[in-house]
Amino acid sequence: MNDMNALHVEGLTKSYGAGEPILRGLELTVPAGALAAVLGPSGCGKTTMLRIVAGFLRADEGTVRLGDRLLSGPGVHLPPERRRIGIVPQEGALFPHLSVARNVAFGLTGADRSERRRVTDEMLELVGLAGYGDRMPHELSGGQQQRVALARALAPRPGLVLLDEPFNALDSALRAGVRADVRSALRATGATAVLVTHDQQEALSTADLVAVVRDGRVAQCATPQDLYRRPADPWIAGFVGDAVLLPGTVEGAGTALTALGAVPLAAPPDGLRAGTVLLRPEQLRLTDTDSDGSVRGTVTDVSYYGHDAMVTVAVQGHDTPVGIRVAGPLSVRPGEETGVRVVGEAGLHP
Numbered sequence: 001m002n003d004m005n006a007l008h009v010e011g012l013t014k015s016y017g018a019g020e021p022i023l024r025g026l027e028l029t030v031p032a033g034a035l036a037a038v039l040g041p042s043g044c045g046k047t048t049m050l051r052i053v054a055g056f057l058r059a060d061e062g063t064v065r066l067g068d069r070l071l072s073g074p075g076v077h078l079p080p081e082r083r084r085i086g087i088v089p090q091e092g093a094l095f096p097h098l099s100v101a102r103n104v105a106f107g108l109t110g111a112d113r114s115e116r117r118r119v120t121d122e123m124l125e126l127v128g129l130a131g132y133g134d135r136m137p138h139e140l141s142g143g144q145q146q147r148v149a150l151a152r153a154l155a156p157r158p159g160l161v162l163l164d165e166p167f168n169a170l171d172s173a174l175r176a177g178v179r180a181d182v183r184s185a186l187r188a189t190g191a192t193a194v195l196v197t198h199d200q201q202e203a204l205s206t207a208d209l210v211a212v213v214r215d216g217r218v219a220q221c222a223t224p225q226d227l228y229r230r231p232a233d234p235w236i237a238g239f240v241g242d243a244v245l246l247p248g249t250v251e252g253a254g255t256a257l258t259a260l261g262a263v264p265l266a267a268p269p270d271g272l273r274a275g276t277v278l279l280r281p282e283q284l285r286l287t288d289t290d291s292d293g294s295v296r297g298t299v300t301d302v303s304y305y306g307h308d309a310m311v312t313v314a315v316q317g318h319d320t321p322v323g324i325r326v327a328g329p330l331s332v333r334p335g336e337e338t339g340v341r342v343v344g345e346a347g348l349h350p
Contacts, residue, residue: 004067005032005159005192007053012062014048022048024216025062030209032067035186035193036221037203039240040213046196049213050162053194054087055080066159066192086153086161086191091169093149094137100124100148101133107156123151126185143174150182154189161186161193167202179206200240204228212236228280230266234349237278242310244284244322248277248348256348259318260284261295266345278347281325286311286332287339294339297322299332313340 007030014023022045030036038046051057053064055071055078063073066085071078086107094103104123105116124130127147137145146166153161166182167175183206186193197203203210204224211221220232231237234245248256250269255262256277263277287294297313300321309330312321324340332338 003032005190006030006067007036007160007192007194008063008065009049009053010063010065012049012052012064013060014045014052014057015060021060022216023052023059023062026213026217028211028218028221030192030194032192033190034208035183035195035206036209036211037195037197037207038211038213039197039200039203041239042198044213045216046213047164050164050194050196053160054085054162055083084156084159086156086158088146088149088153088161088163088166090165091142091145094145094152096137098137099133100129100135100137100140103137103148104133104151104155106152119155120151123155124148126154126188127151128181141174142170143178146170146178147181150185154185154191157189158191161191163193163195165197166195167197167199175202182206204240210240212239230347231278234276234278237347242281242323242325244279244281246277246279246318246322247274248346249274250348256346259295259315260322260340260342261293263342263346264344265348267347269348272348272350276349278349279342281310281323283342283344283346284322284324285341285343286313286324286326287341289337289339291339291341294341297338297340299334299336299338301334302330302332304330313338315340 009028012023012026013021015021026049040046052059058077059072064071070076071083101120104120108116108119124132127150129147167178170178210224210227211218220236227240237243246258248258250273251257253268254265256265258277289296295315297315300314301312303310308325308327311324311326313324314321
């Protein structure tokens with residue numbers, strides 16, 4: 001994969017009026033052909049970043065490059081139509097008076113009629129809507145409209161595709177299927193893509209890279225697995241999944257003492273004598289009360305989800321109950337005593 005379509009965002013700063021800056025030196029690199037999810041709470045700056053990359057907003061400082069092309073920087077602001085960027089907005093935003101085929105062909109200016117038809121047919125087939133060209137947008141479901149919006153964005157062969165919370169309006173049953181289709185269509189064209197979302201599961205299950213934005217900066221950018229297993233701090237850990245946070249004191253080079261007993265650390269403590277020990281709920285196991293290596297606790301709550309359950313247990317020496325993810329049939333009820341044991345290694349944070 002050549003580097004022509006790699007996205008490089010450097011030092012992006014943006015304020016609206018005299019208020020606090022929305023972006024504070026944001027940095028993001030997306031390799032060519034990768035799908036990066038930009039994840040963060042409302043108001044963190046992720047949509048502002050997307051609008052600057054698209055060319056709809058000017059940054060106060062910083063640069064945006066696509067490969068070796070400078071799209072935005074000091075004294076440079078390429079208009080959106082010259083950036084070779086496709087955009088899939090929220091809820092599709094199709095032209096209601098144009099057929100599906102004419103929506104898809106909308107950006108194919110300069111191509112002759114037969115070429116427009118060929119590309120349109122190819123794109124509709126790619127998104128699983130071959131034969132839908134003559135339909136009108138109002139005749140399609142929400143998921144089909146999002147697929148047409150993607151086909152329209154991909155038709156001019158952009159170097160970069162920006163997806164702004166594109167699955168928001170879909171019900172949860174549709175979401176997973178449309179997400180998978182979007183991902184495979186992007187892979188098939190080799191386009192670099194940036195998906196803005198506030199849905200953690202969507203980011204982790206769809207993207208090659210996940211960038212977590214906090215207060216106008218990228219707090220951590222990593223593969224979904226690294227982000228989940230090695231979050232940079234407890235806030236990120238809690239934002240991308242359920243986290244069990246325990247005060248711990250370091251004992252020796254590789255263990256921390258906690259309310260759940262001695263827990264092995266994934267990395268050396270780096271001079272820390274005490275800190276916050278970070279575990280995931282699936283690293284805790286329910287055991288018999290007198291089992292070796294377990295601590296005793298009382299079940300306070302059980303939330304059953306079908307494929308698994310979250311069991312909340314109060315343990316001595318820790319103020320808040322801990323969550324334990326349990327697969328398979330449940331053997332405990334609220335009020336019962338149980339043992340709790342830690343499996344695997346924990347992170348330690350200041």
